[in-house]
Amino acid sequence: MNRRQWLQGAAAVTALAAAPGAAAASDAPRRRVVVLGAGLAGLAAAWELHQAGHDVTVLEARTRPGGRVRTLRGGFATGLSAEAGAMFFTPSARHVTGYADAFGLAYESLFAPALPYARGDALYHLQGRRLRAGPGAQPDWPYALTDEEQALGPFGLLQTYLLPVLEDVDASTPMSVLAERTLAYDDLTLLELAASRGASPGALELIRNGFWFDARSEHASAASSLATDVAAFAGGQPPLAFTGGTDVLARAFSDRLGARIRYGAPVVRIAQYEGGVTVTLNTGDGQDHVSADHAVCTLPFSVLRDTEIDPALSPAKQAVVSGLEYMSVTRVFLQMRERFWEAEGLSGSASTDRAVGEVQHHPILQMETTGARGILEAHVRWTGEPPPLEAMSEAERIDHMLDEMEAVHPGARAHFETGRSKSWQDDPFSRGAFSNYRPGEVTRWLPEAARAEGRIHFAGEHTSVLNTTMEGALESGVRAAREIDAAP
Template sequence: MNLGRFALYNPSRRDLLKAAILPAGSFSLRGAGRPPKRILIAGAGLAGLSAAYELVQAGHQVIVLDARGHPGGRVLTLRDSFADGQYAEAGAETFGQTHNFVQHYVQEFHLETMPAWNFGTLTSLVFRDGRRSGSGSDLSRKYVQPAVREIGDPLAPGWPSSDLLRQFDRISMSELLESRGASPEEIALLQITYSDSWDNGTAPDSALCLLRDEAIARKGASFRIRGGNDQLPKALASSLGARVHYRTTLLRIQQNSKQVTVTVNTSGRRSQISADYLICAIPFPVLRSIEVSPGFSEGKQRAIRELSYNSVTRVYVQSPTRPWIAEGLSGFAATDLPIGTVWDCAEGQPGVRGILECYTSGERARRLASLSEPQRVGTVVENLQKVFPGVSSEKAVSIAWDADPLVKGAFAWFKRDQMSTLLPHIARREGRVFFAGEHTSPWFGWMQGALESGNRAAHEVNDAK
């Protein structure tokens, strides 16, 4: 996730409505499903749920399976951990003005949004070598922003072109920056400025992967769903009613020319379900251990095996007041400390308290994840007080996404050359099995990607012969 750093845009309702214009042919499956098909969907995250929603509208028979006891997967609002009714997002947190699939469903279910990163005149910090330091904004303008413009609009159909892949996917971010004259010292400062998304280091990841994230995050304003993002998957799931089966884990996929059969475990009991088609909307690290017969194509197997996922660990510290505001600070800080990037994730919520969220990814996330919960919180609070001295911890909670057995990582994060070699295989159908999920979309790592992929898969199944 990219934080849309320093975005001070104040959106109006008109902007929202403008943004919700969808690409031609994206939706409108309504009534298209004649004769109705029997469709299984594994995964009740936004990808699986949106696919189910569209296919039900079309008149198909749909069953959704999820191993968890609730819908939403990586859209997870932490509601019981804090005082004053404040809440925090463990997974997806903000979305952009140009994220038309998110905006579409937000409007479909009459959810309210509020602006994110709405700092007004408050200052955001860069904290480096034990003190507040100058930001990397000038360097970003010199080296990163021109490259972001060069990669065009990642939300445009057909993106990325083979030219873009050749130019930007085969190299890492440090190679790109070096080739444009950045010194090692400048690259180090940029890495802190972009600490939320460049934390794997600038060497292993595809430059296109990082530039794409920047481009998606920075276009226009950002929003949150007022009251918590989990309202969106809950609304989708409740419209599907008893079609969604919880605590049901996919174990095996078997297909022949006539049907697909899945073996599932429902609260300790094994059973089989057959249908015309399956949409597999579960993360690839989990799919690695699911038995598939006959096996998928070579290209698909390689994509499932090799697709890289980023590590993210987040620690949330609720403070009795927001002392940073009195200092004229927004609460946002990009740091070189073990706490990564910090911001007030209860921004815009009522109450005098604030929740400082410490977002780490890559190596810092893995180091925090290796600690026990009390050690993790202790390390974070100690370091947080170096940046915001008046902050005290009333309640604290953490989440390490690598440790979630139903994802085993945070989101797809392509290493050098993987967008060129793996993307073409990730979303491609395998007989009666179709694929959805953020990792199958050019907008991976975003709710927009999950919803886009759900819609694409719904259309593919609807049209399948």
């Protein structure tokens, strides 16, 4: 499959997302399909195949659906929750909104007037200085910027140097169309692209530290980060989140798939032969085998690279499975007895160049259910050498981040009640937060990552140009379901 055919496939999938379950019209022969993983990719693949009349079994290592969609509800005061994984999406995420609408799930704009984002000023902690920006109040940005860049601030820099490459994008432009436009920039990182369009070194630092895509802007292919991170700012799209937590989406699929999902079923071996596939899983007191006509493998490549596959994958596929980089994310959640930052006119979120990373408040919606309390999160993201945080115990992480949070939100320690953390790279069923295609790799590796090998079909965020997103995961699951439905 060449790049053009692959992209046409990706764009075509969007039609199905507008009406999830559209595969039900299929008159393909009924097939037995085993789906590895009940994250969004596996759930979407299983749901579409089930709707089309195929016989589906999903094997999930964890005891819950959703994978990297995980709403933490325990360990905090009643009514409080926090997102350990995915939180936001945009109206252009057609598979997310399509399934949400089909399943009757509510989602809201974060900019709704009653919500913290709309109420508070933006906060930054850069170069040792605490800075706030609100309507008509730009701070003195602590970088060597031109006069024009100084006046633009982070969002203006994005609008000037990066958004124009996406061309007339608005909220009605599907993400898959955006992805097609961004492929031309695959050889550059986002910062290299901004530099090539005239951004000064100081402006690059402000872009690097002023947004949540921090580490991605200097490590990931611009083809990927433009289509996902930067496109979120295109066309005045409001960021959206699920009412009740992101896991409502995973649960909507799993409730409908019912006993077709087998939990606590870690797959250890995938074998294929001329007539089908056999998957081996650990049961706790032994092993079990599931045979099927086809498999959809959604395991992150960071996990798949240590899973036995017989016969071995082709050398080209193997190179991508073993070589694909994963970005690391650790999130530390600090429960505060009072949302004291609101008294200062702040939303709670902040962009920083400190060890605290990106600061976020939780829950992002539904503040009325939480009383006075709130959660401040330290969101730390990196590739390569881990920060000191990674070697710490949970208690040490919390203490360390309280010190850090105190600099961003003075009063954090005095208001602190309890905390917890989540390291995605320590998680044996993720081994990383999300795939990170480096410059050149979207073109060179992504088609290979998505390509089926015999009866094994591949899905997951890492097989989509919209990698790092829920949209990419869902879209890839639908694509794999179509491959099987259309297989001879």
